[in-house]
Amino acid sequence: MSASLLAVLVVSVLLAAIARRYDVSAPLALVLAGLAAGTIPGLSGIELEPELVLFVILPPLLWSAGLESSYVALRRNARPIGLLAVGLPLATTFAVGVVAFHTVPELTVAAALTLGAIVAPPDAVSAAAIGRRLGLPRQVMTLLGGESLLNDATALTAYKVALAAAIGTAATWGSGLGTFALAAAGGVAVGGAIGWLIDYVRTWLDDPLVESAIGLVAPFIIYFVAEEVHGSGVIAVVVAALLLGQRSVRATYATRLQDTAVWKAVQLVLESFAFLLIGLQLPTVVSELAGIRASTLAIASAAVLATVIGIRIAWVFAFAYLPRLLSRRIREEEPRPTPAQVFVVAWAGMRGVVSLAAAFAVPTTTLSGEEFPGRPQLVFLTFVVVVGTLLLHGLTLPWIIKVLDVPSDDLHRDALETAAAQTKAARAAAQRLDDMVAEQKPGSISEYTPKVLRAWNERRSQAAWEELGRSDEEIGHESPAATFRRLRLGMLAAEREEFIRQRDAGTIDDEVLRTVLRGLDLEEAALNRD
Structure with missing residues (x-):
């Protein structure tokens, strides 16, 4: 299995590179490639391990997204983000639970609610990856990013409560609220404490290489510690990342440059791996459906997918405008969103690998030893929602943005x-x-x-x-700043060529070359900062 996962990792990065080279949506291309690979006869499916996603893939992706997020922007949009990250997953859990219970005979109420919690959260990987490529307005990306950073905590907590009821562990509304409060408080406490400690240690070390190395292992440690104390690992990682992201402006330039480069590479590798892994689950999901009527699966799939999409559209539109009607303070302090912007947020509800991991983590039996009610259908419906939302939203969002004319200033x-x-x-x-x-x-x-x-x-x-x-088209020639930049870049290129020539001639060695090239690279980066 380890060799297979390594092969998937390598292939996913290569496919992502090809997609980026030809300006194709890498997430969609990887999902489709995975689906196609799963249909090849003789190619065994690679089953997704929940621990791999929740403890290896999710923490660094949340960490990277948190470092790039603006605490100021998130605080400014706390109300709409809270409605999306807390209210919407809970509403989706109950809506999908009701629909699944009435369309899949094998599901109990608790098992149906478990399915609802699994498919409730739009995935941080999906929303960020596709949103960045589409060039969505910053306000929209702030809402989607803030939602995807926090909604996993809400949905996974609801998932734990519903799953406990489904397998036979006593669970009440009171215990569910207690679990949620403990997870939130524990996550904030662990994330804040370890985040502060990491910031102190990194500042004390004043060593960019070691600082970046600490940053690479930090999300795994934070997530693990938070989960061990029954807190939310998701919230802990996000809190720590936001804290360190705000403090990064006081770090050295070398640390910032290195962290940016490292995390962009890590993000590309993990996102590519996650999307290809989604498509590769098709054989595993289908193999568990033996003996189940196709008509029942088709009806349930259409009903659940429509519910997931419909409840999001209804929720987003309702809470974009109803609070404004009820609160004068909101009308005065918050700009009125356009219907086009609201619909883009409502339509950007792609699910991802976290939902599949939660579905595969559902046990095969209950505490009484009986088979978990409707587990094959639950896993299949999760797969349908994940792939369906990725393909439907991912393929249509560019067209919708163009038709609705959602400009970004x-x-x-x-x-x-x-x-x-x-x-x-x-x-x-x-x-x-x-x-x-x-x-x-x-x-x-x-x-x-x-x-x-x-x-x-x-x-x-x-x-x-x-x-x-000014622009070149308007005045017919370069601005002074553009001329300076062009001439200075030419000078830097000449310097670089001469240094390389001297190294090749044996006048200077590679260590000297690397030192002088770093200076030239930093100056070129400053000139090309736009």
């Missing part, structure tokens, strides 16, 4: 904010330069040095406004 607003902030920063830099020059002894520094630095500072201050107010 994020780039223009970012450029305006950057220009204003750069002006203030340039003034602060100029003042600091004047103060430092004044502290020098007369004649200790050349007059040329401050002039060069002031000119550089002025160019940086003006560049953002030039890019904001």
